[in-house]
Amino acid sequence: MLRPLVKYGAAGLHTPAAPVTTFDDELARLVDEMVAAMYAAPGIGLAAPQDGVPLRVSVIDLSVGKKGGELLTLVNPEITELDGLQLEEEGCLSIPGFTATVPRPDRTVVRAVDRNGRPQTIEGTGLLARALQHEVDHLDGRLFLDRLRGIKRDMIVRKIRKLDRAGKW
Ligand SMILES: [Zn+2]
Numbered sequence: 001m002l003r004p005l006v007k008y009g010a011a012g013l014h015t016p017a018a019p020v021t022t023f024d025d026e027l028a029r030l031v032d033e034m035v036a037a038m039y040a041a042p043g044i045g046l047a048a049p050q051d052g053v054p055l056r057v058s059v060i061d062l063s064v065g066k067k068g069g070e071l072l073t074l075v076n077p078e079i080t081e082l083d084g085l086q087l088e089e090e091g092c093l094s095i096p097g098f099t100a101t102v103p104r105p106d107r108t109v110v111r112a113v114d115r116n117g118r119p120q121t122i123e124g125t126g127l128l129a130r131a132l133q134h135e136v137d138h139l140d141g142r143l144f145l146d147r148l149r150g151i152k153r154d155m156i157v158r159k160i161r162k163l164d165r166a167g168k169w
Pocket of ligand 1: 091092093094134138
């Protein structure tokens with residue numbers, strides 16, 4: 001059974017997550033569950049806080065499971081390089097129904113370990129760079145809305161509050 005994903009406004013989404021220190025069966029189960037939840041949503045990335053777990057674990061699959069070998073499991077990821085600029089529409093499984101154009105660097109290098117604790121370096125441009133940054137943001141307690149300024153952000157937050165008051169969030 002998949003848990004419902006945590007949505008904007010829940011404290012766990014707005015708080016930095018703790019590093020993983022134990023690479024055991026429990027972590028393996030969490031990763032499997034996150035991958036299943038990401039594919040079911042469907043989405044191209046999911047962070048553990050969205051699944052209700054305050055740990056620095058993210059999964060990304062730009063093919064949403066349609067191609068083998070595209071799944072990335074990032075444990076304790078850190079951004080080591082950012083270059084350039086891209087302006088694209090971005091959404092989030094924790095902010096369903098809303099998207100916005102978010103400026104982000106076009107190239108990213110991330111250092112992380114995999115589910116077994118083995119070091120990995122991932123370099124991405126375009127959509128992959130955006131997904132990597134979006135997921136590391138989640139682990140730092142930041143959502144794409146926090147990268148917006150002014151009217152656009154206020155408008156979305158107001159609509160979410162209205163939905164929440166109506167019991168539809
Ligand atoms: Zn997200």
